[in-house]
Amino acid sequence: MGSDVFDVIISGGGPTGTMLAAELRLHGVDVVVVERDAEPTRLVRSLGLHQRSIEILDQRGLLERFLANGTQYPGGGRFAGIASPQPVALDTAHDYILGMPQPVTDRLLEEHAAELGAHLRRGTELIGFEQDDEGVTAELADGSRLRSRWLVGCDGGRSLVRRLLGIGFPGEAATNEWILGEGEVTAAADEVAAVSEVVRTTHRGFGIGPSGDGRYRAVVPAASVSEDRSTPPTLDEFRTQLRAYAGTDFGIHSLRSLSRFTDATRLAERYRDGRVLLAGDAAHIHPPLGGQGLNLGIQDAFNLGWKLAAAVRGCAPDGLLDSYFAERHPVADEVLTLTRAQSVLISAEPGAQAVRRLLTELMGFADVGRYLAERVAGIGIRYDFGDGPELLGRRLRDVRLSQGRLYELTRDGRGLVVDRTGALTVAGWADRVDYVSDRSDERSDDVSELIAEVDAPAVLLRPDGHVAWIGEEQQGLERELRRWFGAE
Numbered sequence: 001m002g003s004d005v006f007d008v009i010i011s012g013g014g015p016t017g018t019m020l021a022a023e024l025r026l027h028g029v030d031v032v033v034v035e036r037d038a039e040p041t042r043l044v045r046s047l048g049l050h051q052r053s054i055e056i057l058d059q060r061g062l063l064e065r066f067l068a069n070g071t072q073y074p075g076g077g078r079f080a081g082i083a084s085p086q087p088v089a090l091d092t093a094h095d096y097i098l099g100m101p102q103p104v105t106d107r108l109l110e111e112h113a114a115e116l117g118a119h120l121r122r123g124t125e126l127i128g129f130e131q132d133d134e135g136v137t138a139e140l141a142d143g144s145r146l147r148s149r150w151l152v153g154c155d156g157g158r159s160l161v162r163r164l165l166g167i168g169f170p171g172e173a174a175t176n177e178w179i180l181g182e183g184e185v186t187a188a189a190d191e192v193a194a195v196s197e198v199v200r201t202t203h204r205g206f207g208i209g210p211s212g213d214g215r216y217r218a219v220v221p222a223a224s225v226s227e228d229r230s231t232p233p234t235l236d237e238f239r240t241q242l243r244a245y246a247g248t249d250f251g252i253h254s255l256r257s258l259s260r261f262t263d264a265t266r267l268a269e270r271y272r273d274g275r276v277l278l279a280g281d282a283a284h285i286h287p288p289l290g291g292q293g294l295n296l297g298i299q300d301a302f303n304l305g306w307k308l309a310a311a312v313r314g315c316a317p318d319g320l321l322d323s324y325f326a327e328r329h330p331v332a333d334e335v336l337t338l339t340r341a342q343s344v345l346i347s348a349e350p351g352a353q354a355v356r357r358l359l360t361e362l363m364g365f366a367d368v369g370r371y372l373a374e375r376v377a378g379i380g381i382r383y384d385f386g387d388g389p390e391l392l393g394r395r396l397r398d399v400r401l402s403q404g405r406l407y408e409l410t411r412d413g414r415g416l417v418v419d420r421t422g423a424l425t426v427a428g429w430a431d432r433v434d435y436v437s438d439r440s441d442e443r444s445d446d447v448s449e450l451i452a453e454v455d456a457p458a459v460l461l462r463p464d465g466h467v468a469w470i471g472e473e474q475q476g477l478e479r480e481l482r483r484w485f486g487a488e
């Protein structure tokens, strides 16, 4: 690989940037991630992963290492802190939430990208760039330059890449701010738990609980929305706010991290300008209600990776790269709708409380609980691939095929045809698309579950597991292979 010329530069080595780097490496793309921070952050923002992200980990062979580092909790059935009275069983082989502090998620994704050969340059800040017809020249804080064919801004909510492109970021400015800190406390564990429970009955934006290694993670509303959010809060400010809400600061000390976040809610007007793209928080921000931001970023990367790789390799069909925005912008918009709704539902205002009571009753209906749970979990997403059966455009859940598990067959990030007829072929696309015959042998126990899932002889899955075609005719298959994978 060349030292300072790459196919793709990713600005930002958070979960979105490293997931994208790994996805690009699956296709041999020469990618470098430039990350401003010299050391990984210890700040625990996200606390876990939802069902669709867990499926994605399984689709890339990462599940075991994530399970070994996390804790499984029952999934589904919770919205704005309201629990469904009955368990909601979702249509996934992984119906649980994986509890995991964000630094662990970040580390595991970074390791995965590095194992696949991505370069990560820490302590390297992007300060500007210029694009031309052939590529992008990135300017770094140390005065050096990097050249690439594409640049992706995965540089978080205050994305420099987005600002330099002048891409609009409409939405609502922050009206509330919270302080988030992690440290040790002198108060006894049962006292912390008891006080937290009482305070949360009136202030749902407050919370304190163990975060491992004897530490506690506390979130408390700030006194006001600060003018300059790049300045971290002080320990005094944190203690004052804890006392204001809980009547005690729990004797918090030896802080490991202290930061602020707000309820600002915004969505980028475009995710692409020429050879520069946006993904993750750089494209959308919202309060962390429902714990969706990191999940959304990983899923953006999963959608973009194979498309950008095809553009790099010169085999991307017309419109493929722009389908990234067409597919992911509505998904982010939907997440913003969910977080806006939850922001209202946790308010102490009488009107909001009345809506909360009503929703609590509605969530007693199994269909309502399922509807909300599916949306938060990210498994109900259906991209618009045109008219067709209900499953078209949806991700296929993991099913047992006559030759193993479906998700085990998708680890290389290629397209996949699962064929029950044995008569189809992907000849002409075999460098981009795998083929598996799913003809159950009636004399053995290896009966495929596919027929129960898809009532059709064959399916074409994109590298992100979404169903691109359902049918049995070779001609129809080839039309869709061309549409998603380019000419033979």
Ligand SMILES: Cc1cc2nc3c(=O)[nH]c(=O)nc-3n(C[C@H](O)[C@H](O)[C@H](O)COP(=O)(O)OP(=O)(O)OC[C@H]3O[C@@H](n4cnc5c(N)ncnc54)[C@H](O)[C@@H]3O)c2cc1C
Binding pocket: 011, 012, 013, 014, 015, 016, 017, 034, 035, 036, 037, 044, 045, 046, 047, 048, 102, 124, 125, 126, 127, 154, 155, 156, 157, 159, 160, 180, 261, 279, 280, 281, 282, 288, 290, 291, 292, 293, 294, 295, 296, 297
């Ligand atoms: C309190 C809180 C709780 C949360 N809980 C959850 C949760 O439970 N579940 C969930 O899914 N999400 C949660 N989130 C959201 C989640 O933390 C973010 O959505 C996620 O980190 C976004 O990932 P990202 O990679 O897009 O951006 P980031 O994680 O922000 O990473 C961006 C990276 O870019 C780097 N960078 C920035 N500018 C430059 C530059 N100019 N040059 C080089 N590098 C640069 C930064 O140093 C950073 O490492 C929470 C957020 C908060 C604040």
